[in-house]
Amino acid sequence: MTIAAVVIGRNEGLRLINSLAALQGKVAQIVYVDSGSTDGSVAAAEQAGAKVIALDMTQPFTAARARNAGLSALDPDTQFVQVLDGDCELRDGWLETAKAFLQETPKAAVACGRRRERDPAGSVYNALIDDEWDTSIGQAGACGGDALMRLSALREVGFYRPTLIAGEEPELCVRLRQAGWQVWRLDAEMTWHDAAITEFSQWWRRCKRAGHAFAEGAALHGSPPERHWVAETRRALIWGGALPAAILLISLLFTPWALVLLGIYPVQVWRLSRQKSLRWAFFNTLSKFPEALGALQFYMTRLRGRDAEIIEYK
Numbered sequence: 163m164t165i166a167a168v169v170i171g172r173n174e175g176l177r178l179i180n181s182l183a184a185l186q187g188k189v190a191q192i193v194y195v196d197s198g199s200t201d202g203s204v205a206a207a208e209q210a211g212a213k214v215i216a217l218d219m220t221q222p223f224t225a226a227r228a229r230n231a232g233l234s235a236l237d238p239d240t241q242f243v244q245v246l247d248g249d250c251e252l253r254d255g256w257l258e259t260a261k262a263f264l265q266e267t268p269k270a271a272v273a274c275g276r277r278r279e280r281d282p283a284g285s286v287y288n289a290l291i292d293d294e295w296d297t298s299i300g301q302a303g304a305c306g307g308d309a310l311m312r313l314s315a316l317r318e319v320g321f322y323r324p325t326l327i328a329g330e331e332p333e334l335c336v337r338l339r340q341a342g343w344q345v346w347r348l349d350a351e352m353t354w355h356d357a358a359i360t361e362f363s364q365w366w367r368r369c370k371r372a373g374h375a376f377a378e379g380a381a382l383h384g385s386p387p388e389r390h391w392v393a394e395t396r397r398a399l400i401w402g403g404a405l406p407a408a409i410l411l412i413s414l415l416f417t418p419w420a421l422v423l424l425g426i427y428p429v430q431v432w433r434l435s436r437q438k439s440l441r442w443a444f445f446n447t448l449s450k451f452p453e454a455l456g457a458l459q460f461y462m463t464r465l466r467g468r469d470a471e472i473i474e475y476k
Contacts, residue, residue, distance in 0.1 A: 243316070245308065246308050246353070319341055332390070380394075
């Protein structure tokens with residue numbers, strides 16, 4: 163069965179070159195979708211033998227729209243497609259493992275494996291993201307940006323939702339599962355990823371983007387039985403919005419001693435640290451503030467009837 167690859171990127175430089183090199187000789191076709199690169203990415207992809215599509219940047223950019231452009235350009239005999247971000251490098255043996263699984267599991271539309279950070283020791287943020295990729299094995303609710311997918315299943319549900327600025331993979335998986343397909347996480351090494359987050363501001367914007375994705379996902383699929391990202395949106399709005407606002411309001415209207423109530427946050431960090439590490443607990447609690455901002459941004463954008471603008475962190 164034919165396997166192709168769709169890679170998307172913008173100004174990924176050497177990371178893109180390595181990503182494409184890892185695909186050489188392993189797939190029948192490589193489609194690279196470029197989103198306005200100025201670093202020679204298009205020329206590098208052409209030199210690597212990829213079919214290059216330059217995304218129309220006069221329209222609002224989303225990764226989902228870029229992936230759809232790549233999927234639409236695949237050869238008609240393609241059965242499976244490896245979707246990949248330009249900052250990711252495929253691991254040896256992954257395609258063989260994932261292809262065999264999809265062939266043996268006819269209801270499976272998606273197979274994903276273990277994505278690992280290239281430099282988890284490079285920053286605390288890289289380490290946090292590496293932990294984020296360490297998900298449970300077995301049938302799953304969603305995949306991330308890298309996965310081997312059954313192209314016929316993607317066509318059945320209409321590919322990715324092009325207007326989403328983030329969270330496009332989980333939203334796609336919701337529709338696949340609603341159509342009777344399955345998503346699986348395999349116990350296999352899949353990709354190296356280079357988050358390259360070294361500054362607090364980058365991490366903050368990434369969390370804000372996640373909050374936007376939570377709120378939009380809940381707006382799309384929040385009704386029972388799916389309840390997609392409803393709990394995540396609620397936690398962000400309560401811990402990162404309503405609770406600190408209420409404490410501040412009480413302190414201004416009644417007594418500054420109300421600020422003592424902010425002690426609930428270190429208590430929350432301590433409580434969560436019993437589940438994982440103290441580092442994870444601290445940043446998990448802190449992340450609720452940018453997540454709340456991202457969720458509120460989604461609501462304000464929708465109220466004004468405007469298109470969402472991508473929240474970039476690199």
